[in-house]
Amino acid sequence: MKTAFAPASVSNLNCGFDILGLAIDRPGDEITVAFNEEKVIRIVSIKGDNGKLPYATEKNTAGVAVQSLFQHLGEKRGVDISIHKKMPFGSGLGSSAASAVGAVLAANALLDNPLSKKELIPFAIDGEVIASGSRHGDNIVPSLLGGFVLVRSEHDIVELPVPKSMYCTVVHPKVEILTKTARDILPKEVIMSDAIHQSANMGSFVAALYQDDMELLARSMEDYLATPYRKSLMPEFDRVKKAAQYGGAVAFGISGAGPSMFALVIGQSRATQVGELMQKALSSKDIDSTLFVSKVNEQGARIL
Amino acid sequence: MKTAFAPASVSNLNCGFDILGLAIDRPGDEITVAFNEEKVIRIVSIKGDNGKLPYATEKNTAGVAVQSLFQHLGEKRGVDISIHKKMPFGSGLGSSAASAVGAVLAANALLDNPLSKKELIPFAIDGEVIASGSRHGDNIVPSLLGGFVLVRSEHDIVELPVPKSMYCTVVHPKVEILTKTARDILPKEVIMSDAIHQSANMGSFVAALYQDDMELLARSMEDYLATPYRKSLMPEFDRVKKAAQYGGAVAFGISGAGPSMFALVIGQSRATQVGELMQKALSSKDIDSTLFVSKVNEQGARIL
Numbered sequence: 202m203k204t205a206f207a208p209a210s211v212s213n214l215n216c217g218f219d220i221l222g223l224a225i226d227r228p229g230d231e232i233t234v235a236f237n238e239e240k241v242i243r244i245v246s247i248k249g250d251n252g253k254l255p256y257a258t259e260k261n262t263a264g265v266a267v268q269s270l271f272q273h274l275g276e277k278r279g280v281d282i283s284i285h286k287k288m289p290f291g292s293g294l295g296s297s298a299a300s301a302v303g304a305v306l307a308a309n310a311l312l313d314n315p316l317s318k319k320e321l322i323p324f325a326i327d328g329e330v331i332a333s334g335s336r337h338g339d340n341i342v343p344s345l346l347g348g349f350v351l352v353r354s355e356h357d358i359v360e361l362p363v364p365k366s367m368y369c370t371v372v373h374p375k376v377e378i379l380t381k382t383a384r385d386i387l388p389k390e391v392i393m394s395d396a397i398h399q400s401a402n403m404g405s406f407v408a409a410l411y412q413d414d415m416e417l418l419a420r421s422m423e424d425y426l427a428t429p430y431r432k433s434l435m436p437e438f439d440r441v442k443k444a445a446q447y448g449g450a451v452a453f454g455i456s457g458a459g460p461s462m463f464a465l466v467i468g469q470s471r472a473t474q475v476g477e478l479m480q481k482a483l484s485s486k487d488i489d490s491t492l493f494v495s496k497v498n499e500q501g502a503r504i505l
Numbered sequence: 506m507k508t509a510f511a512p513a514s515v516s517n518l519n520c521g522f523d524i525l526g527l528a529i530d531r532p533g534d535e536i537t538v539a540f541n542e543e544k545v546i547r548i549v550s551i552k553g554d555n556g557k558l559p560y561a562t563e564k565n566t567a568g569v570a571v572q573s574l575f576q577h578l579g580e581k582r583g584v585d586i587s588i589h590k591k592m593p594f595g596s597g598l599g600s601s602a603a604s605a606v607g608a609v610l611a612a613n614a615l616l617d618n619p620l621s622k623k624e625l626i627p628f629a630i631d632g633e634v635i636a637s638g639s640r641h642g643d644n645i646v647p648s649l650l651g652g653f654v655l656v657r658s659e660h661d662i663v664e665l666p667v668p669k670s671m672y673c674t675v676v677h678p679k680v681e682i683l684t685k686t687a688r689d690i691l692p693k694e695v696i697m698s699d700a701i702h703q704s705a706n707m708g709s710f711v712a713a714l715y716q717d718d719m720e721l722l723a724r725s726m727e728d729y730l731a732t733p734y735r736k737s738l739m740p741e742f743d744r745v746k747k748a749a750q751y752g753g754a755v756a757f758g759i760s761g762a763g764p765s766m767f768a769l770v771i772g773q774s775r776a777t778q779v780g781e782l783m784q785k786a787l788s789s790k791d792i793d794s795t796l797f798v799s800k801v802n803e804q805g806a807r808i809l
Contacts, residue, residue, distance in 0.1 A: 396700035
């Protein structure tokens with residue numbers, strides 16, 4: 202029997218729309234995988250999902266991910282999968298990605314690690330496709346590998362350095378935004394100068410990580426492709442952003458497709474302070490929220 | 506009297522359309538500046554331009570650049586400017602930028618260097634505007650500072666590391682492409698996925714320089730914004746590209762707005778070989794060309 206923890210992840214990160222993500226320490230999912238006698242891959246237990254997740258293996262991200270991995274390996278044995286969701290759904294924190302990542306990591310460990318973490322990526326993505334409908338690695342890869350990751354494609358990953366003492370503050374407002382709505386609000390085409398600014402920001406964002414230059418990082422983390430359109434869907438975006446900046450955040454933006462919002466902050470106490478200011482900006486408009494403060498998680502998913 | 510050499514530069518570099526450039530060792534311009542008694546800034550000699558450049562100070566890139574610098578410094582003395590063009594016009598190698606850069610560097614040296622190289626950027630750009638019509642630093646900044654430079658704006662420059670033994674091979678075909686034509690062929694809007702790919706490539710290009718990873722550099726140096734439209738204007742683009750790749754170039758593309766084409770190559774002998782193959786691809790179609798092979802110039806413009 203093996204249990205894996207797979208962390209939540211913050212994707213997009215403004216200038217890295219659709220290609221960039223980072224892992225945080227908490228929240229995350231715990232997935233347990235154990236051999237069974239019946240030679241079938243099945244979901245035997247789901248906790249913490251308020252009854253929302255399907256038990257049918259072929260409809261469950263964890264189930265599909267393990268099926269895909271076992272098929273690739275020619276593995277005929279069966280396993281029981283237990284899912285303990287410890288993070289909110291539809292929050293923009295890569296919930297379905299975490300379940301898929303935890304499942305393949307635990308299953309791979311149960312088989313004595315035939316594959317490396319990087320080799321597990323396609324199977325975790327196979328699982329997430331069931332939930333998200335699209336083949337995207339920008340939550341899967343950071344949850345699995347940790348750190349800041351540039352996902353050129355599922356087979357072409359660039360791991361980036363993490364500045365010292367960098368914390369990620371995440372506030373999850375208790376509102377629902379459908380991913381489809383967040384997608385449909387994006388334009389099909391963008392003006393040339395916006396595309397150029399986005400690429401300049403992505404280039405200097407990467408340079409800022411290598412040079413540990415927080416001022417350059419702050420200037421670079423501006424999004425021209427998605428945030429200008431999506432921010433109208435977020436609760437009190439401008440107010441929460443001002444609060445984060447007032448608290449000393451290096452950068453602020455939408456986590457994934459929202460509604461969670463993130464700030465990058467240097468130092469733990471400031472990161473907590475920024476989070477409390479962000480929550481206060483929401484509560485002043487009667488919006489409840491949950492706060493997560495953690496160091497950027499450089500390890501990624503792990504066996505417990 | 507001070508004489509400066511300002512090198513040619515290769516801007517755009519595919520994934521860095523409109524924001525990236527590098528300096529090469531040769532060709533370049535030599536600009537001499539000497540005090541005169543008349544308290545005027547004037548052009549007294551122009552060589553190597555086939556009579557094409559204007560002597561009127563306010564119409565000459567070198568003249569305007571020095572005027573702008575002297576005005577900023579409150580300098581009342583006058584200078585004679587001698588221009589020795591040692592590079593082709595309209596070649597896509599930043600000819601007007603080199604003249605402006607050489608002029609401000611020589612003039613600053615004549616005044617005992619009141620400003621740093623970076624502080625000279627806006628004045629050199631003031632000069633280049635006269636020739637190019639737009640306020641762009643992607644030739645000025647690499648010619649002045651050397652190396653690979655990401656130009657976020659004229660006041661926000663990111664200098665990037667240069668991989669060891671990196672050579673730049675440039676072939677200048679003897680054809681004319683008007684910059685206006687090269688600009689007008691670009692679309693005003695680009696599809697979202699192209700903008701995303703461009704930003705991913707720019708991010709991984711920067712990571713490749715820091716990691717000295719030539720395979721990642723090769724994958725990253727693909728342009729989604731300009732080359733797909735402009736390559737039809739270049740003489741035998743696909744044929745020359747194949748020749749460069751056959752010779753072992755890490756990357757190949759259009760220099761500036763063309764018609765020059767560049768290749769990045771590791772090692773001098775291979776760089777020369779790639780250049781000869783590129784020239785042969787052109788000469789087989791009866792197109793004459795000039796070859797320039799040099800190490801990436803990390804020093805930039807210098808006083809001779």
